[in-house]
Amino acid sequence: MINFDFLIVFILLFGINRILLVQLSKKYSFFDRSLMNKLYWYHLLFFIIYYIYGLFNNSDSLQYYAVAVYNIEGDWSQLFYTGTRFISFCALPFINIGLSYFSLMLIYAWMGYIGFVFAYLYFKENIPIDVKVFGRFDLLTLLLFLPNMHFWTASLGKGSMIFMGLMLFTQAIKFPQKRIVGLVLGAFFIYMVRPHVMLFVLVGVMIGILTGRGKISTGIKVLVLLASIGFLAAASSSILAVAKLENSENVVDDFQQFTEASAERLESSADSGVSMANYPLPLKLFTFWFRPLFIDSLGIVGLFSSAENLIYLLLFAKIFNRRFSRFILRAPYMVKMSAIVFLLSSFALTFVMSNLGIIMRQKSMVMYFGFFVIYYFLAQEKWQQIKKDKQRINSMSVSV
16 A cells, blocks of 8 residues: 555655745744644544545545546546546645556545645734633634544545635635735635635635725725736636536526435435425525534544534534624724625535435535634634633722
């Protein structure tokens, strides 16, 4: 299993990673290099777990590798399309220089890890306050080490690449004029892997900038809005092609037919199908966000996912109050953007997903947007409580 090319890739990635973490620690005063190193080895553990899992289960990573090998003598550009072929397109050059399947798995797992590094930056840069949950657990650390998130981003596939793209883009959008490289790279990977997700992200950006509070200048707002609208106009055919709607004369009706057909296909193709077609929207969203739970029998992977989903459920329960309603109306644009991306993606995917195994995989790319909103709300609650305590102490000292 472990051969010479794997050792070379492992050493190179390890060296690159150390340089990256050193540079980020110099750039950001809050950056915890020790935590990111622990996260690196934790993610590699899931790379091993997924590799072993793929040996005994049908894994898409084997298909991506096989497609790349099949096209090794052909025209590389034939794979340059949005969706599944793009994963093989990126894998083919590595195969051409002699890298094995195991080495490619490691490279893509590293991409997933980069997603976690920029997720950390996304949270920490916008939320400097530490929040404890469930009595004594640091919320950000808990979110970064959720096992289901690592499992689906630690292999040759869409999950690792789009998660990296999403976090690169989201961290860069705070200062788009200063982080153009991260912005463009992130947008490229999101669009090439899942064009429809790029649609949700850009709609979230536009609504967040228009309605949210923040110090972003009018010029930058106009530039981002024009760039987003221009991109959507240029890429509209590719985005609609995902649901085979590029030539549709009635997008709404045709989309409904597409989602119904996709849901039936997914439900009939796996043992973990759930009949969501007749679910009301709230129950569909609940299923997407919080299932499988322990009542859903899905083997060992399902048990781990059920435990994690219980954590999701407990975290989301913290925002079901009137204070959150007032908070979200006055929230900064990064919060509103995250909320819109999370809700739009969840809403669209619930009409297609009817397989718990696929739900576990798909939601890993959007849950951090929901977690960001929750984390920001809890941090603001904590800050307001700190200010009240200071005012009470000051008033007591004056009275004395």
